[in-house]
Amino acid sequence: MSLSIPQKAGLFSRRRFFRWTSSLAATLGAAPLLHSAEAVAAPVAHTSGEDYYEKLGVDKIINAAGTYTALTAACMPPNVVSAVQRAALHPVRLHDLQQKAGEYLAQRLKCEGAIVTSGASGAITLATAACMQNANNNSPVDLPQNADGLKKQVIVQRAHRYGYDHAIFLTGARVSEVVTMDDYKRACEKGDAVMTNFFNAAEEEGGIAGTAQIGREEWLRVAHEHNIPCHIDAAADMPPISNLWKYTGMGFDLVSFSGGKGIRGPQNAGLLLGKKHLTDLAHQNNNPGEGVGRGMKVAKEQIVGMVAAIDWVLSHTEESMQGDYQKRADLIASMVKNVPSVKTEMVVPKIANHVPHLLIRFDPSVTGVTTKQVVERLRSEKPSIELNPNTGHKPNQGIPSDANTLVVGVWMLQPGEDAIVGRRIRAALTQKA
Numbered sequence: 001m002s003l004s005i006p007q008k009a010g011l012f013s014r015r016r017f018f019r020w021t022s023s024l025a026a027t028l029g030a031a032p033l034l035h036s037a038e039a040v041a042a043p044v045a046h047t048s049g050e051d052y053y054e055k056l057g058v059d060k061i062i063n064a065a066g067t068y069t070a071l072t073a074a075c076m077p078p079n080v081v082s083a084v085q086r087a088a089l090h091p092v093r094l095h096d097l098q099q100k101a102g103e104y105l106a107q108r109l110k111c112e113g114a115i116v117t118s119g120a121s122g123a124i125t126l127a128t129a130a131c132m133q134n135a136n137n138n139s140p141v142d143l144p145q146n147a148d149g150l151k152k153q154v155i156v157q158r159a160h161r162y163g164y165d166h167a168i169f170l171t172g173a174r175v176s177e178v179v180t181m182d183d184y185k186r187a188c189e190k191g192d193a194v195m196t197n198f199f200n201a202a203e204e205e206g207g208i209a210g211t212a213q214i215g216r217e218e219w220l221r222v223a224h225e226h227n228i229p230c231h232i233d234a235a236a237d238m239p240p241i242s243n244l245w246k247y248t249g250m251g252f253d254l255v256s257f258s259g260g261k262g263i264r265g266p267q268n269a270g271l272l273l274g275k276k277h278l279t280d281l282a283h284q285n286n287n288p289g290e291g292v293g294r295g296m297k298v299a300k301e302q303i304v305g306m307v308a309a310i311d312w313v314l315s316h317t318e319e320s321m322q323g324d325y326q327k328r329a330d331l332i333a334s335m336v337k338n339v340p341s342v343k344t345e346m347v348v349p350k351i352a353n354h355v356p357h358l359l360i361r362f363d364p365s366v367t368g369v370t371t372k373q374v375v376e377r378l379r380s381e382k383p384s385i386e387l388n389p390n391t392g393h394k395p396n397q398g399i400p401s402d403a404n405t406l407v408v409g410v411w412m413l414q415p416g417e418d419a420i421v422g423r424r425i426r427a428a429l430t431q432k433a
Helices: 017-030 052-056 078-087 094-108 119-136 165-169 181-189 216-225 243-250 276-284 300-314 318-336 371-380 417-430
Strands: 061-064 113-117 153-157 174-178 193-199 230-233 254-258 270-274 343-347 357-361 384-387 405-409
Touching: 061 405, 061 417, 078 300, 094 113, 094 270, 094 276, 094 300, 113 119, 113 276, 113 300, 119 165, 119 193, 119 230, 119 254, 119 270, 119 276, 153 181, 165 174, 174 181, 181 216, 193 216, 216 230, 216 243, 243 254, 243 270, 254 276, 270 276, 318 343, 318 357, 318 417, 371 384, 371 405, 371 417, 384 405, 384 417, 405 417
Parallel strands: 061 384, 153 174, 153 193, 193 230, 230 254
Antiparallel strands: 113 270, 254 270, 343 357, 357 405
């Protein structure tokens, strides 16, 4: 059984990943698992308690793809796990915890206000609700059912449209598409816009309808001339660590990050950072209130975990955070370099997923095996290995792949798994058991 990763104008981002993963889930569930003598070498520190993955019959995988939601994103560092476990043991007042966590995070991340959200998608919804309330002076309970008659337009470049527009629509807001600078100015002058939305990674990978014409600085300048708050979706855009304050420093009024990707917090947590008057409104629309964020609950464990994850990130330098990633990629490259026709290359995307990725290029007429066959073999054996979804496809996400290229994302590999991935890829390319 094979999988085809959908492509639309060369775009395959975290926003398009869900279409591919529906097929992935079906395939992983149906494909026979071949037994192997290999075992995952000490992937995590020993923990007490029953292994419920084993109890439920859910197979653990080696994640050589990246921080994709469908592959349960990142694994939390030990100090974050400890913070989550400790938080689970004591009740607190949720509102107080959210407030104090926001104040602490704002101070650490050099911005006016912060809120822990239910992932980047929850952050986008709360950002939109806050901007609607800012523009209309409405009550949080008005959205979305009483949005008629309110200002509710969110201005977006056509090249920045994506599946997570639904996070905006949940509030009752609607999108106004623009392409050129003249389009943008006219949309701002209409007076019905509550927010602009800028998809940060689209600057690197190109959008569904081509490359965006308006860059960040000009986008900010025009919106602010019309007193329209600007939100930027930077969900997958850490590292580098400095991105956590770069965009608020540029002047973006609100910035969304995923907590479960490079920040290495709980998968169902995220951050909304920005101007305090707007993050205060986001708090009003969030749980435990009755606004549009009521169903986007972030538990005490996730709030504490998110704070602990930021502390963990800020305890690192860029070099210490990325050093091991390069070593993993180098090890895998060394294990396949002598396979006939194989050439390896290291790339680091400029914006989203800004970490080393290993490209393994080969000639199927020499190896006698295709990219599709390698991917299927890696998935079918035990433990199953999942490569980056750009494998075997044309360039996107800043990764110059092609039909005969394996893309190995090394940053989610656990200790010892780089050697397993290298051995298994070599075996697949040489058709050995």
